[in-house]
Amino acid sequence: MKREKIDKIPARLDLIQSSTGLILALFIMGHILFEASILISHEMMYKVTIMFEGYYFFGETYPGIVSFLAAAVFSIFILHAGIAMRKFPASYKQYRTIKDHALSMKHEDSSLWIIQVVTGFVMFFTGSVHLYIMMTQASNIGPYASSSRVVEELMGPLYLVLLVSVVLHAFIGLYRLALKWGFMEGKSTKVSRKRFKYLMKIMIVFYLALGTLSLAKYTYIGLSHDFSDGLRYQSPDIKMETH
Template identity: 45%
Template sequence: MDRVIEAYTDVTAEGKKSRTPAKLDKWLTASGVILALFMMGHMMFVSTILLGKDVMHAVTKAFELDFIFDGGVPFIVSIFVAIISAIFIVHAILGVRKFPTSYKTYIKVREHAKLMNHKDTSMWMFQWISGLVMMFAATIHLYIMFTQPQNIGPYASADRVVSEHMWLLYMVLLICVEIHGSVGLYRAAMKWGWFDGANPKETRAKLLNVKKLLSYFFMTLGVITLLAYIKIGIEHSDNVGEKYVPTSHSKVLEK
């Protein structure tokens, strides 16, 4: 195991330990916290479909700044997605440093984790595995959102889930992202001692409970939300491509 630890320790030409890994870890934490908070907000946004199609449509248009530009500007969403994508790429590059560099190293780390039987170590194992999955799955989703910002809405999003067969990708993302995010926030708080207080051990237990609550809440909300989009997508499968018209607008058109 000493060789595994040495593989992740930078040493300068003078034989002194470098502070670069610690600095990179701070950037990793900062980008991770931003992405975790964003994903919580993102889940709250997509789950507005549970409040009705009109509500989800209104929130979508708000992101397009329709209160400033008549009808909204979808390209504004692309700009926002580009910013999140840049943070995601930085976080992924910094996170790769934590990945086992070979299968042999992975086996050693896994054996060490089993020997320790430590929850935090097991969570770290899930962190890099889920991170590896998201490097591919999240990239697909971000690309679609960047290139098709106009296809976000009650019908367009549901059509993508069902008619474009994206439900499996979103299910994988749901599991990886929501748990990765909650575990990441917990591990960051423990690593940097943000809430240590007078009794770090007691704080650890409390933070672990908060982490569990966040995971259960967002996983449950995510599954219910995905099922709602699947239901709408199935009902709308004969009219794929049709954009949603809010109730207030449809009444005006009827008049």
């Protein structure tokens, strides 16, 4: 008897897509929190920056660590996007079918899927620009350097689009992951699905609010600070030789 060989590739691709998505979603949750340190003070954001540059470990700052981290995140980002592309609607006709289905049935999960496709597409461009800059200009991060990038280098509008896209994409993605890998199979799937959806909405509102406030603060510093002395922030406590 001839045995049919099972094609394991689609399942493997699915697993890679889910795991890279989970890593990126956790990364972005941490990213927005760390970056919101600017809401506490200039000094706090500076300390977070030098922490990632290895200061508290080596006693000196190495922005190369941040470049390396950005390159690693960029690689995962590209892998995730590359695999996700096979789920994009292949033609306008396919897209219309899904959209009509979502609208006619008021099927919220299909609408969520459309939001994920659109925000994913937007991030192909906006996310790549940001990650490339972080990779190549890792030594230019800090309360003044970042604010200057937001205002003087006009990154503010791009960040706003990226923020909305990444927050929607990450939390809808986590909700769909939980659905897909069976976290909602408690006593009543309907009830747990509702709870997860509620949690997803709370996280979206929280992260959008926090990200917008941080961006507003960077913009305020960018507009009000006099950059004629350079982009470096001087900490009153930490004297940096190389900076």
